[in-house]
Amino acid sequence: MCGRFANQQESVAAWDEYFDVPMPISVREEIVLGYNIAPTQMIPVLTADSLNGNDGRKWxxxxxxxxxxxxKDASDISSKFATFNARSETVSEKATFRGAWSAGRRCVVPAIGYYEWQKTENGKQPYFVKNCDASAPLFFGGLYEPARDDIPASCTIITVPASDTMTQLHHRMPLVFGTEIVVDSWLDTESFDGHLNTLSWHAVDKAVNNTRNQGISLIT
Structure with missing residues (x-):
């Protein structure tokens, strides 16, 4: 699964250049950037819609x-249901996700890596998972619902069975992309060629367990 990830302020300019789609100031002011992003926080997602410019892409x-x-009302939004991940095997069936899936409301979530926990004799040990090529981008495949009335736009990250190399850490992993070509394929909704397998991970400090903790020391 993917219940915590990292991005950073310095990445925004790189994302703008990478996709040639500037992130509006209104979006920048609303999102959370940092090294300990958790569910229910507002995050940047790139969508594709034929009504948008830039080949349909929009932040x-x-x-x-x-x-x-x-x-129907913002006061009815609950955080007790775990809808931050959607299993690829059932995403087309679950009531929360099937509308977005059938409508092709796909998105990508930019990140520099994500956290996974493993049970040990000394409690759960967090690990940080990133692209083997540290200079390469990392994106998660997801679905989104647009904003309506006083209800904000929302999204989920899709998870898939772990690749052979990742099964040592966890039996599932997010749908991860590492190139613009594969991102295009995902957003296209007509085709999809697979996800990134070249990931590496290392143990990190348990300070990441507390979502109030931030800073680059969490991923080193």
Whole structure:
């Protein structure tokens, strides 16, 4: 699964250049950037819609944790349901996700890596997972619901069975991309060629367990 990840302020300019889609100031002001991003926070997602310019691409600020289409009022939004991940095997069936899936509301979530925990004799040990090529970008495949009335846009990150190399850490992993070509394929909704397997991980300090903790020391 993917319940915590990292991005950083310095990455925004790189994302703008990489996709040639500037992130609006309104989105920048709404999102959370840092080394300990958690569900329910507002995060940047790149969407593709034929009504948008830039080949349909558009940045949105979206709540991490999909808000079901039946929610009619912001006061009804609940964080007790784990909708920040959607299993690839059932995403087309679950009521929370199937509308976005069938409508092709795909998105990508930019990151520099994510955290995974492993049970040990001394409690859960956090690990930071990143691209083997430290200079290469990392993006998660997801789905989103647009904003409506007083309900914010929301998103989920899709998870898949772990690759052979990642099974040592966890039996599942996020749908991860490392090149613009594969991102294009995902956003296209007509085709998809697979996800990135060249990931590496290392143990990090348990300070990451507390979402109030931030800083680059969490990933080193």
């Amino acid at each position: 949105l600020a979206a709540r991490w944790g999909m808000i079901g289409p039946w929610v």
